[in-house]
Amino acid sequence: MKAPLVCAVLALLMAVVQCDPDFRQLMQQCMQETQVTEADLKDFMAGGMxxxxKENLKCYAKCLMEKQGHMANGQFNAQALLDTLKKVPQMKDNIDEITSGVEACKNIKGTNECDTAFKVTMCLKEHKATPRPH
Known part of the structure; x- marks a missing residue:
């Protein structure tokens, strides 16, 4: 999978703000930890997200959120995500919409920590509280 597509997938999935080398390393670590392949990510995107x-994709969401500091002990840290997004120049024009979306998603709970991370991610996507790929 080409890097821009990976970044787009992850921007939508994890509310990431950029796809830099450090983040790519986090992606690889989480892919190994959760046994998620690039094909799994591509299939998920092709299926309309x-x-x-699958459970391993949900755990991948959890892994990335934890490594970015946006989730700890199964709890979504909405303020940490907002603090991260406020530092991104392309997000500044949409910060009110993003804040509203994050607020709408901050108390979502799943059946386990992986499910919670995934449900929060899908909520953020639905509320357009994630960076948009260019």
Whole structure:
């Protein structure tokens, strides 16, 4: 999978703000930890990012959120995500919409920590509270 597509997938999935070398390293670590392949990510995107993701993809979302400091002990840290997004120049024009979306998603709970991370991510996507790929 080409790097821009990976970045776009992850921007939508994880509310990441950039796809820099450090983030690519986090992606690789989480892919190894959760046994998610690039094909899994591509299939998920091709399927319209539906909520019926495999458990390992949900755990991938959790892994990335934890490594970015946006989730700890199964709890989504909305303020940490907002603090990260406020530092991104392309996000500044949409910060009110993003804040509203993050607020709408901050108390979502799943059946386990992986499910919570995934449900929060899907909520953020639905509320357009994630960076948009260029």
């Amino acid at each position: 539906q909520a019926n993701a």
